[in-house]
Amino acid sequence: MASENPNREETFTFAPIAEQLEDWGGARESEELLTLNFGPHHPATHGVLRLVVTLQGEVVVSVKPLIGYVHTGIEKTAEQKSYWKAIPVVERMDYLSYFFNAMAFCGAVEKLLELEVPKRAQYLRVIHLELNRLMSHLVWLGTSALDLGAISIFWYCFRERESILDLFEFSTGQRMHTRYIQVGGVIEDIPRGFDKKLRKFLKEMPSRADQYAELLSANEIVLRRLRGTCPLDANRLLELGVTGPLLRAAGVPWDLRKAMPYSSYDDFDFKIPVGTVGDNYDRYAVRHAELYESVKIIEQALEGLPEGPHITTDRKVALPPRHELATSMEALIHHFKLVTEGFRVPEGEAYFAIESPRGELGCFVRSDGSSKPARVHMRDPSFVNLQALSDMVKGSYIADMIAAVAMLDPVLGGIDR
Amino acid sequence: MDGAALLLLAKELRSNPAIGEEGVIAAEFRHNEPLLEVRPQLIRAVLADLRERGFRFLASVHGVDYYPEEPRLGVHYQLIDMVRRERVGVKVRLPVANPTLPSVTLQWPTANHQEREVYDMFGVVFEGHPDLRRILMPEEYEGHPQRRDFPVGGEPVIFTFNDTPELGTPE
Numbered sequence: 001m002a003s004e005n006p007n008r009e010e011t012f013t014f015a016p017i018a019e020q021l022e023d024w025g026g027a028r029e030s031e032e033l034l035t036l037n038f039g040p041h042h043p044a045t046h047g048v049l050r051l052v053v054t055l056q057g058e059v060v061v062s063v064k065p066l067i068g069y070v071h072t073g074i075e076k077t078a079e080q081k082s083y084w085k086a087i088p089v090v091e092r093m094d095y096l097s098y099f100f101n102a103m104a105f106c107g108a109v110e111k112l113l114e115l116e117v118p119k120r121a122q123y124l125r126v127i128h129l130e131l132n133r134l135m136s137h138l139v140w141l142g143t144s145a146l147d148l149g150a151i152s153i154f155w156y157c158f159r160e161r162e163s164i165l166d167l168f169e170f171s172t173g174q175r176m177h178t179r180y181i182q183v184g185g186v187i188e189d190i191p192r193g194f195d196k197k198l199r200k201f202l203k204e205m206p207s208r209a210d211q212y213a214e215l216l217s218a219n220e221i222v223l224r225r226l227r228g229t230c231p232l233d234a235n236r237l238l239e240l241g242v243t244g245p246l247l248r249a250a251g252v253p254w255d256l257r258k259a260m261p262y263s264s265y266d267d268f269d270f271k272i273p274v275g276t277v278g279d280n281y282d283r284y285a286v287r288h289a290e291l292y293e294s295v296k297i298i299e300q301a302l303e304g305l306p307e308g309p310h311i312t313t314d315r316k317v318a319l320p321p322r323h324e325l326a327t328s329m330e331a332l333i334h335h336f337k338l339v340t341e342g343f344r345v346p347e348g349e350a351y352f353a354i355e356s357p358r359g360e361l362g363c364f365v366r367s368d369g370s371s372k373p374a375r376v377h378m379r380d381p382s383f384v385n386l387q388a389l390s391d392m393v394k395g396s397y398i399a400d401m402i403a404a405v406a407m408l409d410p411v412l413g414g415i416d417r
Numbered sequence: 418m419d420g421a422a423l424l425l426l427a428k429e430l431r432s433n434p435a436i437g438e439e440g441v442i443a444a445e446f447r448h449n450e451p452l453l454e455v456r457p458q459l460i461r462a463v464l465a466d467l468r469e470r471g472f473r474f475l476a477s478v479h480g481v482d483y484y485p486e487e488p489r490l491g492v493h494y495q496l497i498d499m500v501r502r503e504r505v506g507v508k509v510r511l512p513v514a515n516p517t518l519p520s521v522t523l524q525w526p527t528a529n530h531q532e533r534e535v536y537d538m539f540g541v542v543f544e545g546h547p548d549l550r551r552i553l554m555p556e557e558y559e560g561h562p563q564r565r566d567f568p569v570g571g572e573p574v575i576f577t578f579n580d581t582p583e584l585g586t587p588e
Contacts, residue, residue, distance in 0.1 A: 068553040075538075076562055080569055111448045238474055241527025252499075259502045350448050351495055351506060353476065362477050364493065374565070379477035379495070387530050416553055 033061060036398075040069045045405065046143060047412030051389075053398065060393045060401055065386050071416040078376040082342025083109055083183060086373060090363075091177045093378055094414030096139055099125075099132040100356040102181040104363035104378065107262065108352035109183045112345050112367050115317060120308040121185030122264040126301045127198070128171070128180060129263070129354075130294040134205070135164045136357040137287050137294075141212060144284070144406035148225050153215055160208050163201050170194055183343075184318045185311030195302055202295055202302075209291040217285070226281040230392040230404040233278060240388045244359025244381050246408065249286045250278030256355035263354075268300045280400075283407040317343050342371040349375075358382050358409055380414040418503045420446035426470070426505070427453060435462040452506040457492075457518050460509055464494065464521055472496035472505055475521075478531035480539040481508075484565035489513040490539055494521075511541060513564075520546035538563035 033054055040050040048069035054061040074093055078086040090105045091098040103125060110117060117125075142157030165175040171190045172178035180186055216222045234250040247254055255272045257265040273289035275282025311318045315334040324331035337343075345367040353362035359381030366375040389408060393401040418426075427444035430436050436459055443454040455463045464475070474497040481491040488510040496505050511518060520543035522528045532543045533552040540561035543549055551558060560567055 068551075068555070071553040073562060076567075076569065079565075111450070114448065239526050241475055241525075243476075254499060259499070260504075348447055349452075349481070349493075350450060351477070351493070351504075353495075353504075360476055362495065364477070364479050364481075366481055375481050375563075377479040377481075379479065383530060383534075384477075384527060387527065 031056065040066075043147075045412075046410055047415075049405075049410060049412055049415075051401075051405075053401070055398060058397050058399075060396055060398055063390050063393055063401065065389060067383075067386070067412070067415050069416065070412050074417050075376050075378070079373055082371045083345060083373060084338070084342055086376060087182070088177060088179050090376065090378065091179065092413065093417050094356070094358075094361075094380060094382065094411045095176070096136040096411050097132055097356050097358070097361070097414075098177050099128050099181060100354060100361050101363075101378065102179065103129060103263070104352055104354050104356075104361050105365070105376065106181050106183045107354065108350045108363040108365040109345060109373075111350040111352055112348050112365060113183070113317065113343075115184055115312055115314065117185055117263070118309045118312060119264065119306045120189075121310050121312075123301045123305050124186045124190065124310060125181055125263050126265065126268070127190075127298050127305075128168070128178075128186075130298045130301070131164050131167060133357045134291060134294045135161050137291055138164070140287065140357075140406075140409045144403075144409075145216065145222075147402050147406040148222060150216070150219075150222075153212060156208070156212065156215075160205065163204075167194070167198060167201060170197060182311060182318065184314060185309070187311070189310040198298070198302060202299055205295050206292055209288065209295075213288060217288070222284075223281070225400070225403050226284055226407070227279060228277075229280045229400040230396050230407075231277055231279040232388060232392050236391055237278070237388060240391065241384045242359065242388045244356070244385070245286045245290065246278075246283060246359070246385055246388065248272065249275035249282035251276055256353060256360060260353070262352075265297075267304065268297045270297050270300075280403050280407045287409075344369065344371045345373075351379075353379070356381055358411065358414070359385060378414070378417060380417065382410045382412075382414040383417075386410055386415060418451050418505065420451075423451040423453075423505075426451075429470075430455075430463060430466055433462070433466050435459075436466065450506060451504070452508060454508050454510065457509040457511055460494075460507070461519050461521055461524065463507060464496070465524065467496055467505065467507070468524075471498040471500060472503075474499055475525045475527050476504075478521075478528050478535060480535035480541060480563065482539060482563065482565045483510070487512065490516050490541055490564075492518060492535055492541060516541045517544055518542070519544050520549075522546050537561070540564070 036053045038051040038053050039045040040048040050066040052064045074089055078089050087102050091101045093101050138157040138161045142154040145153040168178055169175050171194050172180040234252045237247050237250050251274050253272045253274050270293045273286045275286050320331035320334050347367055347369040349366040351362055351364045353360050362379035364377040365373050368374040392404045423444050423446050427441050430441050431438050440456050440459045445452050476497050477495040479493050483489050490511040492509050494507040532546055535541050536549055537551040537554050
């Protein structure tokens with residue numbers, strides 16, 4: 001628990017206890033409970049999150065998240081599409097981590113197909129996944145700082161995010177919802193000049209992250225808003241199924257990239273930043289430190305990028321190269337079959353989990369042997385992590401709840417799906 | 418965990434008197450993924466036993482519809498042993514006529530929202546759940562949309578009460 005750490009004690013902003021309120025002469029009024037509806041449309045809810053908060057004075061007694069406002073039935077829609085057409089649909093769930101959604105889905109389908117992904121494709125995936133993680137963390141950092149009242153950091157973060165989106169546009173043709181990751185690999189090899197542009201960005205990014213730290217890490221206001229507020233210990237977080245930076249902030253070094261490596265993550269040398277007490281400041285610090293680690297991973301992946309195909313050569317799954325269509329009848333048939341019907345996946349069910357910017361993103365796919373999935377389910381980390389909010393904010397000020405929601409980093413598209 | 422370890426695990430679970438020989442229906446190891454099928458009424462005992470064996474983290478609870486196979490509905494539990502870095506899946510199958518299942522929310526608080534989602538989408542009733550309500554669909558919604566026989570499209574448009582007919586829409 002947080003209170004065991006002597007260094008942090010003096011900065012704690014515990015909510016006033018009843019006796020103190022008595023001294024201030026405010027006890028009688030504040031014994032009354034006030035139910036406050038917060039959201040669904042509110043700048044600090046990071047989407048359409050509705051919280052019903054019960055307050056005693058300014059102190060949160062309980063908070064109940066009400067969700068479903070952006071439920072669009074993506075899991076149901078995915079069942080109506082052939083496997084390769086379901087990728088753009090699932091990408092739109094958690095709209096800040098589209099590469100991760102596609103990766104989780106494709107990984108589950110590859111598991112069912114027992115398909116080997118070429119090494120180069122795995123590295124290209126890692127490059128884009130980590131760029132996406134950077135992008136997601138930048139959006140989080142900018143908007144969270146905005147919630148705490150700092151506006152300039154928002155522009156700085158979005159400046160770097162813009163460079164990442166430019167890189168995405170360069171390699172995939174799209175800024176968001178890129179549909180880059182395919183079953184069996186990636187759609188295209190990186191274009192000429194991409195590595196140069198990426199290297200320039202990678203050289204720049206750590207110094208930019210240093211700048212954010214200069215602005216925030218020792219900022220008096222940030223420290224007062226974040227340090228010691230809304231801590232939750234590791235045991236409770238594990239009970240609540242919380243994963244990702246929130247769990248690591250409480251000192252549990254659990255990261256699927258290390259624990260159960262996928263897509264060649266075991267080839268790279270990187271660290272897992274962990275916090276100590278699991279308060280809002282640790283949540284901030286862990287994500288901030290992850291910015292540097294992602295840069296390190298991308299650098300290594302780019303240096304060690306192996307030669308070879310960027311997608312599986314299994315023509316039953318991946319489209320044949322365009323130039324073959326003019327000369328090979330077989331390629332034309334494969335192309336036609338894939339585009340019209342799609343590929344069939346043997347019967348079975350698979351659960352494939354990856355480490356998204358918010359925690360374990362698992363995709364469950366059940367196949368009935370046809371060319372459309374019989375069930376697609378995303379275990380979205382935002383959905384599960386949201387359950388911890390109530391435990392985090394109980395007994396703290398309502399202003400700290402805003403900070404806690406920001407540090408929770410919920411993406412409502414992922415929660416409601 | 419490999420196939421042999423899964424069979425051993427199934428054997429050990431069967432030797433637990435709270436589960437019994439009949440409790441574990443199947444243990445299959447496919448796609449490098451261990452999956453146990455157990456009797457629905459024993460789910461709490463099975464998960465408690467697995468927790469004793471180190472699978473202390475419940476990663477996911479999700480529903481499946483095996484239409485047209487019977488028993489039609491399924492609920493999957495994904496457990497993680499964070500020390501040995503292993504996963505195991507547990508599934509139960511439920512008839513669509515009476516899909517009831519003991520809730521594990523009190524033992525595994527993370528199941529709260531996820532069981533509500535399975536209830537919402539598949540109509541599985543979790544007995545003993547503290548707050549079993551719809552979570553993603555509106556409260557008054559009829560039917561369970563993730564079931565395979567639930568039609569796609571043709572859904573009535575809600576919030577039509579503030580349509581203004583004078584704005585060019587034909588009467």
